[in-house]
Amino acid sequence: MKNNVKITRVKMGITQQQLSQRIGVTRQTIGLIEKGEYNPSLQLCVAIAKELNKTLDELFWEVE
């Protein structure tokens, strides 16, 4: 599933490591989500959205 996580994270100047530590997952998991190779649970989606100050729509809804 494609998403806007990487773009948003980079705009905010946060590294994968920092984001992963804040939401309690590994850096590899963040990398896989950003690449669209792993579909996170709703719980994790919400945690990412909260950390990046975005809504679920803005991060995960129908990215081209």
Place this chain on the structure above:
Amino acid sequence: MRTWISFLLPEDEYKEKRVLHFLSEGSIILLISLVSLFISSRYLNFFQVDLEFALFISIILFLGYVFLRYILSGMEYTDVATEGTYKQELKKAFRGTCLFVGIFTLVYLVFEGIPSKLNEWIETIGLPLTCGLVWYCFSFISIKKSYKKNKELL
């Protein structure tokens, strides 16, 4: 979702899911092998397997499959993504292996006694060295796979 197996699973969501897949795959393979052994022992007179051997093979098959899938998945070392951390992790694995060989040899000497002949010394040191070599090989493969996977995700 909490189950009684939760204490065996990693905290990370992705890792947890993958480990559950590996355990499920291993269980299906184990089931197939047990059904095959049951059919062969009951209906095929020319293919009889000793009970102890059958149990041993089944345990090795399950544990080996889950272990190899985990090692080859490249998710053991989730933070190894740069050349520096890769080399650092290899050094750490080498030090860990040396420690393991040292402790193994000491424990072996305590239980078996100090050897008096050269070939006994070779036997005493040979076993820990072989185990250490196998351990290091698995660590090396796991670190290399993790590094390759993490590098692509940066």
